[in-house]
Amino acid sequence: MIIFGTRGKVLSNKNATKKLNCKNCSSQNTVTAFTSFRYFHIFWIPFFPISKKITTQCSHCKQVQYQNELNEFELQTFKGITNTKIPWRFYFGLILIGLFFALITFTIVSSSIETGKNAKNPEVNDIYEIENYNNGKRTYTVYKIVDVTKDSVTFEMNDYEVESVTKVDDLMREHPNDYSEKLTVSKEELVKMYKTDVIHSIHKAKE
Ligand SMILES: [Zn+2]
Numbered sequence: 774m775i776i777f778g779t780r781g782k783v784l785s786n787k788n789a790t791k792k793l794n795c796k797n798c799s800s801q802n803t804v805t806a807f808t809s810f811r812y813f814h815i816f817w818i819p820f821f822p823i824s825k826k827i828t829t830q831c832s833h834c835k836q837v838q839y840q841n842e843l844n845e846f847e848l849q850t851f852k853g854i855t856n857t858k859i860p861w862r863f864y865f866g867l868i869l870i871g872l873f874f875a876l877i878t879f880t881i882v883s884s885s886i887e888t889g890k891n892a893k894n895p896e897v898n899d900i901y902e903i904e905n906y907n908n909g910k911r912t913y914t915v916y917k918i919v920d921v922t923k924d925s926v927t928f929e930m931n932d933y934e935v936e937s938v939t940k941v942d943d944l945m946r947e948h949p950n951d952y953s954e955k956l957t958v959s960k961e962e963l964v965k966m967y968k969t970d971v972i973h974s975i976h977k978a979k980e
Contacts, residue, residue: 798834806851820866892967898978
């Protein structure tokens with residue numbers, strides 16, 4: 774089974790108006806040119822074109838000549854036809870990869886915007902994932918909001934920490950009531966914590 778490789782494709786030569794005489798059968802104005810290209814495919818899905826070449830054929834004797842067999846005059850005559858655009862579907866794989874990365878970027882950016890909005894609107898029982906960086910070691914824990922005043926926010930800090938952000942959910946599940954120390958910060962400070970990425974993400978209480 775062929776999983777990936779290259780395939781050839783001939784582009785229509787509707788606009789190829791130039792004709793030459795045939796060197797093979799000496800017929801007049803019977804040689805026309807068309808463009809062909811190869812494209813890389815994976816599982817028959819075209820990913821991207823890799824080469825575009827001119828091929829000529831005589832309508833009388835059917836002789837075919839490939840680009841490397843054409844002389845300078847013939848190449849100059851037919852040069853324009855390589856401007857024929859390769860249809861977008863032969864870039865399908867590349868477009869798909871592009872969309873995939875755009876989607877990831879969009880998701881990251883929009884979740885970061887969401888966290889930023891939430892940091893400006895703290896509410897009791899919101900849980901903040903906090904990233905700490907001490908002595909070259911990154912750790913994660915959670916803070917829970919227990920009080921909000923006009924200018925400040927009071928957190929209870931979880932007694933436990935984990936080494937990976939993916940384990941924060943486990944920490945929250947395993948230690949839901951292990952908050953002993955409190956921390957009060959100004960709302961200004963809170964926004965700064967978000968901007969410096971100390972606040973990794975925010976779980977809103979009302980959701
Ligand atoms: Zn011919």
